[in-house]
Amino acid sequence: MLIVQKYGGSSVGTLERIRACAQRCLESQRAGHDLVVVVSAMAGETNRLIDLANRLRALGRGDEVTRGKGPYVAVDGAGDPVHERELDQLVSTGENVSAALLAMAIHDLGGAAISLVGHQIGMITDRTYTNARIKELRGDRIRSEVAAGKIVVCAGFQGLDAEGNITTLGRGGSDTSAVALAAAIDADVCEIYTDVDGVYTTDPRIEPRARKIREITCEEMLELASLGAKVLQIRSVAFAMKYGVAVHVRSSLNHNEGTWIVSEYRSMEAPLVVGVALDRNEAKVTLARVPDVPGVAAMIFNRLADAGIVVDMIIQNASRDGTTDLTFTVPENDLARSVAELRSLHYLGSGGSGSGEVEILSDPEICKISIVGVGMRSHSGVAARAFQILADEGINIQMVSTSEIKVSVVVHEKYGELALRALHAAFGLDQEPASAAS
Amino acid sequence: MLIVQKYGGSSVGTLERIRACAQRCLESQRAGHDLVVVVSAMAGETNRLIDLANRLRALGRGDEVTRGKGPYVAVDGAGDPVHERELDQLVSTGENVSAALLAMAIHDLGGAAISLVGHQIGMITDRTYTNARIKELRGDRIRSEVAAGKIVVCAGFQGLDAEGNITTLGRGGSDTSAVALAAAIDADVCEIYTDVDGVYTTDPRIEPRARKIREITCEEMLELASLGAKVLQIRSVAFAMKYGVAVHVRSSLNHNEGTWIVSEYRSMEAPLVVGVALDRNEAKVTLARVPDVPGVAAMIFNRLADAGIVVDMIIQNASRDGTTDLTFTVPENDLARSVAELRSLHYLGSGGSGSGEVEILSDPEICKISIVGVGMRSHSGVAARAFQILADEGINIQMVSTSEIKVSVVVHEKYGELALRALHAAFGLDQEPASAAS
Numbered sequence: 001m002l003i004v005q006k007y008g009g010s011s012v013g014t015l016e017r018i019r020a021c022a023q024r025c026l027e028s029q030r031a032g033h034d035l036v037v038v039v040s041a042m043a044g045e046t047n048r049l050i051d052l053a054n055r056l057r058a059l060g061r062g063d064e065v066t067r068g069k070g071p072y073v074a075v076d077g078a079g080d081p082v083h084e085r086e087l088d089q090l091v092s093t094g095e096n097v098s099a100a101l102l103a104m105a106i107h108d109l110g111g112a113a114i115s116l117v118g119h120q121i122g123m124i125t126d127r128t129y130t131n132a133r134i135k136e137l138r139g140d141r142i143r144s145e146v147a148a149g150k151i152v153v154c155a156g157f158q159g160l161d162a163e164g165n166i167t168t169l170g171r172g173g174s175d176t177s178a179v180a181l182a183a184a185i186d187a188d189v190c191e192i193y194t195d196v197d198g199v200y201t202t203d204p205r206i207e208p209r210a211r212k213i214r215e216i217t218c219e220e221m222l223e224l225a226s227l228g229a230k231v232l233q234i235r236s237v238a239f240a241m242k243y244g245v246a247v248h249v250r251s252s253l254n255h256n257e258g259t260w261i262v263s264e265y266r267s268m269e270a271p272l273v274v275g276v277a278l279d280r281n282e283a284k285v286t287l288a289r290v291p292d293v294p295g296v297a298a299m300i301f302n303r304l305a306d307a308g309i310v311v312d313m314i315i316q317n318a319s320r321d322g323t324t325d326l327t328f329t330v331p332e333n334d335l336a337r338s339v340a341e342l343r344s345l346h347y348l349g350s351g352g353s354g355s356g357e358v359e360i361l362s363d364p365e366i367c368k369i370s371i372v373g374v375g376m377r378s379h380s381g382v383a384a385r386a387f388q389i390l391a392d393e394g395i396n397i398q399m400v401s402t403s404e405i406k407v408s409v410v411v412h413e414k415y416g417e418l419a420l421r422a423l424h425a426a427f428g429l430d431q432e433p434a435s436a437a438s
Numbered sequence: 439m440l441i442v443q444k445y446g447g448s449s450v451g452t453l454e455r456i457r458a459c460a461q462r463c464l465e466s467q468r469a470g471h472d473l474v475v476v477v478s479a480m481a482g483e484t485n486r487l488i489d490l491a492n493r494l495r496a497l498g499r500g501d502e503v504t505r506g507k508g509p510y511v512a513v514d515g516a517g518d519p520v521h522e523r524e525l526d527q528l529v530s531t532g533e534n535v536s537a538a539l540l541a542m543a544i545h546d547l548g549g550a551a552i553s554l555v556g557h558q559i560g561m562i563t564d565r566t567y568t569n570a571r572i573k574e575l576r577g578d579r580i581r582s583e584v585a586a587g588k589i590v591v592c593a594g595f596q597g598l599d600a601e602g603n604i605t606t607l608g609r610g611g612s613d614t615s616a617v618a619l620a621a622a623i624d625a626d627v628c629e630i631y632t633d634v635d636g637v638y639t640t641d642p643r644i645e646p647r648a649r650k651i652r653e654i655t656c657e658e659m660l661e662l663a664s665l666g667a668k669v670l671q672i673r674s675v676a677f678a679m680k681y682g683v684a685v686h687v688r689s690s691l692n693h694n695e696g697t698w699i700v701s702e703y704r705s706m707e708a709p710l711v712v713g714v715a716l717d718r719n720e721a722k723v724t725l726a727r728v729p730d731v732p733g734v735a736a737m738i739f740n741r742l743a744d745a746g747i748v749v750d751m752i753i754q755n756a757s758r759d760g761t762t763d764l765t766f767t768v769p770e771n772d773l774a775r776s777v778a779e780l781r782s783l784h785y786l787g788s789g790g791s792g793s794g795e796v797e798i799l800s801d802p803e804i805c806k807i808s809i810v811g812v813g814m815r816s817h818s819g820v821a822a823r824a825f826q827i828l829a830d831e832g833i834n835i836q837m838v839s840t841s842e843i844k845v846s847v848v849v850h851e852k853y854g855e856l857a858l859r860a861l862h863a864a865f866g867l868d869q870e871p872a873s874a875a876s
Contacts, residue, residue, distance in 0.1 A: 015490065015493055015494045019497050049535065052535070052539060053538075053539065056453045056456065056457065056539055057542070060457070060547065077542075082545050086552075086553055096528070096531045099527070100524045100525070100528035101524075101528065103527075104515075107524070108494065108497075108498040109498065112520075114524075115524055117527060118557075119556075119557035120603070164558050
């Protein structure tokens with residue numbers, strides 16, 4: 001098999017762990033596989049580099065700046081394309097360092113390896129610095145090095161635009177690099193190594209009976225973003241779906257099977273529901289008595305989009321007396337700003353042109369629970385069953401939104417965990433599915 | 439004017455100093471010049487990266503390795519081309535980081551700048567990893583960015599081989615990058631910024647009356663390597679000579695004129711002697727009573743060359759009774775090894791095939807003093823004058839070697855400083871030359 005393996009920042013966080021990765025690579029090769037490896041920067045390195053850039057900017061302003069802390073250092077100067085170009089030239093070096101070190105470690109262990117960076121890999125992107133999109137990947141060099149028996153270690157996260165400027169794919173972009181690479185060289189599987197065992201049916205910190213999912217489709221994974229985002233960059237899943245790459249998310253600390261993210265279930269029957277996710281970071285806004293005339297909704301959501309606020313669920317009730325109620329959810333952090341933006345809309349702030357005043361109500365104390373499964377496509381009644389389960393627990397449903405493979409409900413924040421556990425159990429997620437036991 | 443400016447590791451060693459470099463770049467631009475800048479890695483960064491590689495190798499051997507110290511960290515694994523390729527991929531990132539940071543700093547100060555790294559610069563080298571030779575430099579991208587009014591900040595020290603593998607030019611290679619770049623884009627001058635004021639007539643720590651040289655030819659600079667090597671990589675001088683690049687070595691800490699390294703003196707008359715250098719790191723080996731037959735010298739020096747020992751001066755005395763005395767100097771650190779190599783030569787060790795035994799004498803307590811100046815070409819008697827000055831001081835001369843523009847003598851180590859001061863004064867180096875006062 002031709003395998004792409006991706007090792008994240010914590011997997012290459014120390015020289016000892018780099019050596020462990022090298023050993024793992026060699027085991028795969030000895031098992032008869034051809035191997036292309038994609039690495040992130042050593043844990044902390046990207047932040048160190050961003051921090052250098054931030055402190056340099058602060059010098060210019062005469063600010064006192066202390067070293068950045070926490071998992072992610074905020075980027076100062078975002079939105080300035082000249083600065084962002086240089087940021088990409090700067091931070092891409094982090095992946096180059098780990099790629100070279102991993103190749104050295106494989107060589108030290110007696111293996112044949114070569115590291116490749118941006119221009120050697122041939123990944124062409126657009127010019128959206130710090131968050132570029134892949135346009136083309138020429139795998140010639142990679143293929144010829146693999147054919148020569150080498151383990152090819154690629155620096156993840158980075159690409160080049162058409163003029164050779166370095167671009168990066170956004171936080172966690174190495175996952176996307178790996179999947180794109182797997183697609184370009186037609187690999188049999190893309191293994192994403194991380195420090196967890198795979199994707200779970202729900203958050204094990206809330207429901208200890210959560211079970212590792214053996215197999216999940218890309219579509220489901222995308223809908224379960226809030227579960228999956230901790231495990232792999234969700235954009236890489238869209239890529240895997242588009243190019244039909246089989247992704248295997250697994251731990252770099254053991255040899256257990258992890259979770260396979262696939263285009264279609266290999267087992268005969270898809271499970272009805274594959275996972276349940278809880279999102280506590282949403283808040284609800286209701287606009288009551290909005291004049292029910294064309295263009296009002298567009299005006300409202302354009303304003304929010306212009307302010308960079310991502311609206312999730314939108315519900316509009318049936319019209320009554322020429323007005324309607326419009327309810328939607330936004331990230332809880334953006335709630336105050338959303339309300340301010342809406343008030344500043346002359347049309348709403350002044351009471352609109354219709355009869356009566358538009359009322360803006362907001363509620364941060366909500367959460368969203370999503371049930372996901374491609375099996376819903378062929379089985380009606382999943383939504384109804386979910387509503388019944390919540391009713392049995394005495395939980396009031398405030399909003400509902402459904403797609404072909406997802407049912408999301410908004411409930412009061414205090415019921416979130418209860419609702420999650422009830423649904424997890426009722427859809428049998430704590431039990432190994434029979435169809436996957438083969 | 440089109441100027442190439444090169445800033446070394448200490449000039450970009452901190453964010454504050456990077457900002458100071460940015461200001462200096464902008465001053466040059468405001469004075470009406472077009473600017474291409476070449477940077478080294480931030481001081482300490484190259485060593486940090488080499489140290490990572492060394493510690494990774496040590497892990498493989500189970501060694502206890504403490505972090506490298508001192509100005510230069512020795513490279514472990516040198517001579518292994520696979521490892522050296524990865525080392526180049528690794529250490530070249532140091533220059534990429536400083537190039538991006540300097541471009542950011544210029545941008546922060548309101549200037550227009552762009553950083554370019556290896557594949558964007560287009561410097562093609564051979565494949566001698568860690569010590570590559572430049573073959574070609576396509577300056578298209580640089581020229582077009584300069585034409586667009588930008589200060590172009592290039593990562594020094596690195597190139598690409600014909601297949602796009604990253605190569606580096608050896609320690610201090612950023613000087614060579616800068617001179618090569620200046621040649622490729624036909625710059626008017628290549629300014630090498632460092633933490634000293636320029637090249638001195640001799641080492642000011644030995645002779646406080648040493649004077650900064652205003653102008654020196656490339657040939658002289660090459661002969662004065664032991665003075666110049668502290669200021670700029672001597673290979674860059676060979677490059678400057680070949681391509682006729684005017685190099686101006688100056689301090690990044692002030693605005694004083696430094697030393698111009700030129701193809702030919704711009705002033706009417708070349709000084710007779712431009713500088714005096716003292717090299718304490720040589721040792722002397724004498725082979726007494728070597729059979730005076732063809733092939734013996736070749737055998738001896740081939741053996742030393744095979745062992746990687748660099749022989750400097752070689753003197754053979756006139757033959758007497760069918761034998762001759764052969765004397766040469768080697769680096770003091772290689773003395774013991776040199777003697778061992780010679781003893782292992784069956785021909786010498788067994789007493790040779792001639793009459794009597796060959797005797798191997800060694801003496802580490804010597805030093806070499808060199809007087810350099812292109813003016814010697816047209817003025818005879820410089821050597822004789824030097825011998826007289828040393829005789830007047832009661833200093834015995836052990837070896838003499840001359841070239842068109844250099845006289846070197848070997849004396850006992852204890853006379854080194856005295857000889858240097860005597861020659862420095864006698865040739866008037868402590869006085870400003872009349873011809874350069876214009």
